[in-house]
Amino acid sequence: MMFPASHFSLAAFSFPFMTRSTMTFRRYLVLAFVSVSAPLGDTFLDVGMKSIGPVSLTHVTTLFHAVTAPWVAGGIVLLIGFFASYLTALSWADLTFVLPATSFGNVVVALLARFWRHEQISLSRWAGIFLITAAVGFVMRGPSYTEHEKPLPSANREEVCQL
């Protein structure tokens, strides 16, 4: 029996993509590491470079020596770890899922500034922290990966239509 194309309702044809959750506990840990390692790495670099002091253009080679300073070296290791886990996350989740999910790093920076560096956090910053945390909550409750359907070969498509 033939159906008109407009009555054909397979999801693969009605929608160009399907979404699914690819998340496991281990993958949530990877996202948590992405969120924490970047701000922590930046903070390590900040502490290390502050201890070295301002680097002038006439002594740029100081930057090469800075790499061996423990805080700077620790920061670099953390940032390498961040990039590796960010790439891993992008291999099993959408960019539009990973970016909001890992934006919690901005909150980590603010909290590090408050409790480690003893900086004051204004009301607007607390509002920012709340909004970012809400965003992470929104996106984590949804699907993480868009599955793109490969179009069926034309011969097979005709067979399916005739079912």
Place this chain on the structure above:
Amino acid sequence: MIALHHSGLANAAMIGSIVVAATLGDVMIASAMRQIGDLDEIKAESGLMGAIKAVVTNTRFFCGVAAMAVSFFSLLFALSHADLSLVAPASASLTVVTNTVAGKIFLKENVDRRRWLAALCVCVGVALLAR
């Protein structure tokens, strides 16, 4: 007045170049990772070296890294002309929105209402954090 207008345009151009390069880099890298496939599966089949080889032999990945480098140097250039308190939050929050738009258009990701809302919350949240 003219100088102020010019300064505003210059800032917008510098922030714009950071955002465009960062978005290009993120989209290229995300596209490369989608092309390569699930790194967990590759690692299970070919080991860690196999996974590293799969990434470092991908041309699109290097194009993405190059775009990220352009974004980084644009940021350095912008910081030498404008205030950190303007450049950092403006570029970070705009990049979230442009990445969401680019993810929908170029990566064909399913950006539903939930993801739009999350992107807008992050955008406003980053701007508020930097105040």
